[in-house]
Amino acid sequence: MFRVNGSFIMGMSRERFEMSDGSGRRGGPPATPERLAAAMDRDEIRIAYQPKVSLTDGHLIGVEALARWTDSEIGVVLPHTFIPIAERSGLIGRLTLMVMEQSLETCAALRRLYPAATVAVNVSPVVLHDPKLPGEIADLLERAHVAPNALVAEITESRSVTELKIVGDTLTRLRRHGVGCSLDDFGTGYASLLSLLRMPFTELKIDRAFVADCAQDREAWKIVLATIRLGQELDLNVVAEGIETEIVERRLRDGGCEVGQGFRYGRPMSGAALMGAASEGLLTSLM
Ligand code: C2E
Numbered sequence: 001m002f003r004v005n006g007s008f009i010m011g012m013s014r015e016r017f018e019m020s021d022g023s024g025r026r027g028g029p030p031a032t033p034e035r036l037a038a039a040m041d042r043d044e045i046r047i048a049y050q051p052k053v054s055l056t057d058g059h060l061i062g063v064e065a066l067a068r069w070t071d072s073e074i075g076v077v078l079p080h081t082f083i084p085i086a087e088r089s090g091l092i093g094r095l096t097l098m099v100m101e102q103s104l105e106t107c108a109a110l111r112r113l114y115p116a117a118t119v120a121v122n123v124s125p126v127v128l129h130d131p132k133l134p135g136e137i138a139d140l141l142e143r144a145h146v147a148p149n150a151l152v153a154e155i156t157e158s159r160s161v162t163e164l165k166i167v168g169d170t171l172t173r174l175r176r177h178g179v180g181c182s183l184d185d186f187g188t189g190y191a192s193l194l195s196l197l198r199m200p201f202t203e204l205k206i207d208r209a210f211v212a213d214c215a216q217d218r219e220a221w222k223i224v225l226a227t228i229r230l231g232q233e234l235d236l237n238v239v240a241e242g243i244e245t246e247i248v249e250r251r252l253r254d255g256g257c258e259v260g261q262g263f264r265y266g267r268p269m270s271g272a273a274l275m276g277a278a279s280e281g282l283l284t285s286l287m
């Protein structure tokens with residue numbers, strides 16, 4: 001089953017979202033806040049969706065929304081390049097809401113075929129300083145007719161997430177509204193164990209640096225296993241990101257991790273490709 005689905009989804013991955021050299025851009029002028037703002041004005045930020053699957057039976061849990069910017073002169077600009085630009089220039093709030101609006105529309109369509117599917121949107125800790133955010137997200141959910149529990153906010157682990165009261169307050173309000181809160185890239189940042197207890201997280205995402213190596217590196221495996229146990233102890237969903245091979249998948253499943261994401265199940269794909277795969281039943285079992 002994986003071969004059929006895998007090759008179908010891998011095939012779609014070669015669309016314009018994909019970067020070949022991984023450098024962030026193909027030459028031309030540099031990415032600047034002005035160019036990013038212009039791209040946003042022209043509605044040129046697109047979303048790529050990557051499946052999150054159950055490691056027990058391969059069924060689709062949901063998708064993660066990943067922002068994509070293809071500039072007419074620069075070419076593809078990677079998120080690792082343009083998200084920091086957006087954060088530094090004050091564009092990140094608007095960008096987050098744009099991504100969320102598109103993602104919730106796609107989620108509404110996906111849930112007609114997969115009623116329990118969720119959509120995860122990356123939310124920069126910078127945006128969580130804005131007390132208006134929970135209200136704006138509630139409005140977007142209402143307009144898209146999507147239940148709040150269909151949305152997961154993925155917050156990258158960083159010092160401000162765990163130390164600033166305002167960030168905790170914003171997360172708590174999102175959580176009270178019913179939105180899931182995920183701590184992304186866990187293990188690479190600054191989260192203290194105490195903050196994990198105090199913050200209203202519902203999910204822990206193990207960083208792919210540990211996941212990718214866990215089949216051949218004893219230390220990476222110990223970290224992965226300890227994180228799974230920690231998540232279980234704290235009643236959090238544990239998601240492993242960056243699963244590329246069967247052996248890594250098997251290790252994680254045997255270690256008790258319930259949800260996985262990675263190229264093994266599907267590369268990030270356009271909304272149209274996602275809905276095409278969904279309507280052909282290709283997302284029913286991705287293992
Ligand atoms: P992330 O949230 O941890 O997203 C996962 C990244 O890992 C994505 O990179 C995805 O394409 C990549 N990935 C997934 N599975 C595999 C795999 O099996 N192997 C490998 N090698 N890579 C895999 P991407 O799309 O380049 O995004 C990078 C980061 O940029 C994201 O990491 C997230 O932190 C940030 N980002 C992306 N979109 C947004 C956005 O809309 N808002 C914010 N604030 N950040 C975003």
Ligand code: MG
Binds near residue numbers: 064122
């Ligand atoms: Mg993420």
Ligand code: MG
Binds near residue numbers: 184185207208241
């Ligand atoms: Mg991550």
